[in-house]
Amino acid sequence: MISKKMQSLVASSSTIRAMFEEGKKLAAIHGEENVFDYSIGNPNVEPPENIKLAIKEILDEEKSTYVHGYMNNSGYDDVRETIALHINKKNELNLSKENIVMTCGAAGGLNITLKTLLNPGDEVIAFAPFFGEYNNYVNNFDGVLTVIPADTETFEPNIEVLSEKISSNTKAVIINSPNNPTGVIYSEETLKKLCDLLSKKQEEFNTSIYLISDEPYREIVYDNCEVPCVLKYYKNSFIGYSYSKSLSLPGERIGYVVINNDMDDFNDVVDSLNTANRILGFVNAPSLFQRVIGRCLDAEVDVNVYKRNRDLLYNHLIKVGFTCIKPQGAFYLFPKSPIEDDKKFCEDAKKFNLLLVPGSAFGCPGHIRISYCTSYEKIEKSLDAFTKLAKLYNLI
Amino acid sequence: MISKKMQSLVASSSTIRAMFEEGKKLAAIHGEENVFDYSIGNPNVEPPENIKLAIKEILDEEKSTYVHGYMNNSGYDDVRETIALHINKKNELNLSKENIVMTCGAAGGLNITLKTLLNPGDEVIAFAPFFGEYNNYVNNFDGVLTVIPADTETFEPNIEVLSEKISSNTKAVIINSPNNPTGVIYSEETLKKLCDLLSKKQEEFNTSIYLISDEPYREIVYDNCEVPCVLKYYKNSFIGYSYSKSLSLPGERIGYVVINNDMDDFNDVVDSLNTANRILGFVNAPSLFQRVIGRCLDAEVDVNVYKRNRDLLYNHLIKVGFTCIKPQGAFYLFPKSPIEDDKKFCEDAKKFNLLLVPGSAFGCPGHIRISYCTSYEKIEKSLDAFTKLAKLYNLI
Structure with a gap:
């Protein structure tokens, strides 16, 4: 029998990690190239x-x-x-x-x-x-x-x-x-x-x-x-x-x-x-x-890779009707969910093979986190899915 | 103000780590070659x-x-x-x-x-x-x-x-x-x-x-x-x-x-x-x-280096009158302290530039730990100090 503290923690385990696992499952069904995993902050830019x-x-x-x-x-x-x-x-x-x-x-x-x-x-x-x-x-x-x-x-x-x-x-x-x-x-x-x-x-x-x-x-x-x-x-x-x-x-x-x-x-x-x-x-x-x-104190990853990603995805989200603050750093976007229930919205996003994390996991329901540390090409490929998601909610 | 738990922990900090620090101080005074630091289990054998x-x-x-x-x-x-x-x-x-x-x-x-x-x-x-x-x-x-x-x-x-x-x-x-x-x-x-x-x-x-x-x-x-x-x-x-x-x-x-x-x-x-x-x-x-x-699952350090150390030091300790169980593994000796107060014994050992750890740190007072993961030559050089320590306690 594990400790009481761990029982509740294991039960509610990390939402983000759970999405990460789910992404692997979806990839097995639809092919990795067709699943857009925006769930985890695992840098895709190579170390210097x-x-x-x-x-x-x-x-x-x-x-x-x-x-x-x-x-x-x-x-x-x-x-x-x-x-x-x-x-x-x-x-x-x-x-x-x-x-x-x-x-x-x-x-x-x-x-x-x-x-x-x-x-x-x-x-x-x-x-x-x-x-x-x-x-x-x-x-x-x-x-x-x-x-x-x-x-x-x-x-x-x-x-x-x-x-x-x-x-x-x-x-x-x-x-x-x-x-x-x-x-x-x-x-x-x-x-x-x-x-x-x-x-x-x-x-x-x-x-x-x-x-x-x-x-x-x-x-x-x-x-x-x-x-x-x-x-x-x-x-x-x-x-x-x-x-x-x-x-x-x-x-x-x-x-x-x-x-x-x-x-x-x-x-x-x-x-x-x-x-x-x-x-x-x-x-x-x-x-x-x-x-x-x-x-290696002066070594740096190429931040421009993330910047290009941000610009591509941010501009598209705004274009298709989402509301989102423009990030000045990190590699996340945090748009408003079109409905109050951010978990339901993330479930809907999965229909288009988009893996997003509900803002509730960050103490801020009604929003969703999109982790864009993924390849530019993959983001380009996913834009259509975001458009469909926007249409589902009549944003455009 | 640090937490109550940490206050008592910091106060009683690790005996072994404290010896390690003390060793560095003694080395600064007497020269590193003349200090015999048997306190910490930091392997001296190179990785494979x-x-x-x-x-x-x-x-x-x-x-x-x-x-x-x-x-x-x-x-x-x-x-x-x-x-x-x-x-x-x-x-x-x-x-x-x-x-x-x-x-x-x-x-x-x-x-x-x-x-x-x-x-x-x-x-x-x-x-x-x-x-x-x-x-x-x-x-x-x-x-x-x-x-x-x-x-x-x-x-x-x-x-x-x-x-x-x-x-x-x-x-x-x-x-x-x-x-x-x-x-x-x-x-x-x-x-x-x-x-x-x-x-x-x-x-x-x-x-x-x-x-x-x-x-x-x-x-x-x-x-x-x-x-x-x-x-x-x-x-x-x-x-x-x-x-x-x-x-x-x-x-x-x-x-x-x-x-x-x-x-x-x-x-x-x-x-x-x-x-x-x-x-x-x-x-x-x-x-x-x-x-x-x-x-590297089949890689191994050369255990014979430790075995030679064990044999050299164990045999010498027995020769000069210490009581000690012969170790079958690890890289420690745990001889009986000639006096009940193992901390005092370790203090006396320091007079000969020998850094040993009191058995009380291991829940076993009346003994001392000697960590022999050091060079054979250093152990050889230290034997005389152990002899002097034995003489101090009339073991020989």
Whole structure:
């Protein structure tokens, strides 16, 4: 008999993963070329060629017991220092290796951060729409996730509602920009407002309230947009980063957490992140890929591939009558469902072999997520199906 | 302010890791060549050359978005199938990929298994001496670890005491053979007795009691010893495996969990392991190294290097008057401390630049762990220090 917590989790398992499995089933029936799987964020752009070269160089140049061996739970010192300097250069900061803990992707980073912060019953606040896994990450440590409803005009955090909801029981606020599922980049103005509010509330409640900025899409931005850096606006801030998207390495589980220099109880937090890395069973971020990152900080995937995809699909959706905010980053579109019941709409989409994810999975019903990290040709081929779907709902 | 759970954990942090850090400090003072760090199990034997070749072949032959991409949370189907067949061949079993979940090392595997099984307050039983991290892994899911005191003659599990302690609240029993820290391989007879008892107790209490066999040292055995396979003796059994030691890849975090075919609630358990892999933030075992394992199942590190180390150090310890069980596997010696206070003894050892770990860290005070995965030459050089330590305690 599995544990009670896992019983309910297994029963409600991940909607996105379920779609992924369903896609494979549909592909078996209709042929893979005729199924349009827009469900999962598995990058289709190849990792930069530098990655392959760096791996081979490391294998030839560095001692194998070092490359594949244990290091401190926080990761290799030289790699962490290199990453700190890289972030400094981009953001005019003053970080060193002490501010960096290498993690098993952003998912690992968020888990060790929440394990560090949460006592049972502590509140974590997220803004809809949000990555559904936050529910599970918070639940892992018996925290309670409070969701601030979406501002469906701008899809930016609703600071007014946050101001009403935040309490002395609030331990952390999670944000995600560029956002999954909307692709919206939170503006500097909004982030400053958010940070000002948190500072004020900390003082009012005499507590520490931590801001966790989940940024796996930081590098996936279009039209020269910039992603503001929260470290500049709020002392109790973490950044969770991953190379899953920016270097197309999602399976390798490599990322890091940045801890703000001025954070309350800085040393305890760092020690706790390291201990959590160890005892949750990560032990350390995978070693070879830590060393690869150390050599590839300037490597980038070709973001234009995603931009072309966005433009093609966004323009078509608008043309056939959907309402959708234009994403500035990430690789998702988040159009409004023509009917309130987004799950029914996704079921209808399947009739045209379109696999879409209901917005309810992101705390934002009435919308649907389309993950366009797939080939341009496949998107072109799918446009007709979107047109048919629009016709079914009399959008055109 | 970090969470209460983490406050006490950070305060008591890992003794072994602390020694590792201390070793670096001593090395800075006395020179690395004059410090004998026997504290951590970081394999010094190089990974087999096949590993490097396999990595390069994979990079050249397989599609990069596949090699570094997401797959099912349980891992690549073909790799899991290959591993299942490999285990079948060695043990005359009938496993398939359905029985295998790829994990971030054994630590990741134990954590997803305990997350799957434990409700708050559930009891897990371990036999001293045991790997101290079990305390933390069980605590992660609010379980309670009960320790059966060591049988310091044989260092085999004490089944009689288990029989008295086990209750309807017992959810799992963890064993570790070849054992860290003793190097003892639990005999087939002992395992059969253990499994018979568990079967009887399950029936008596009308519960499921799971046996978790933590086997990262399965391949590190000497003198043609065999490690019996628990899957044959008990239906509710898991094996947690890691390639950290057998292929000298501890930093890469690659291993797997095997689920017995006949386990109660097999499907729920498998679904839960996959879900736990996802939501604890592992998501999946690192992808490139999964593919490497798929190509390197017959690769082996040169165990004779460890055997030579064992023989050299074991013989010397006996010669200078220590009492110690002769290890059949793993790469640890677990001699009796000449005084009851093993921590004081380890402090005294430091005077001779010997870094040893107190047995109390393994639930077995009055002993010390010596991790001999270091170079033969270094061990030779350290023998004099052990002689001096023996003289300090009038052993010779």
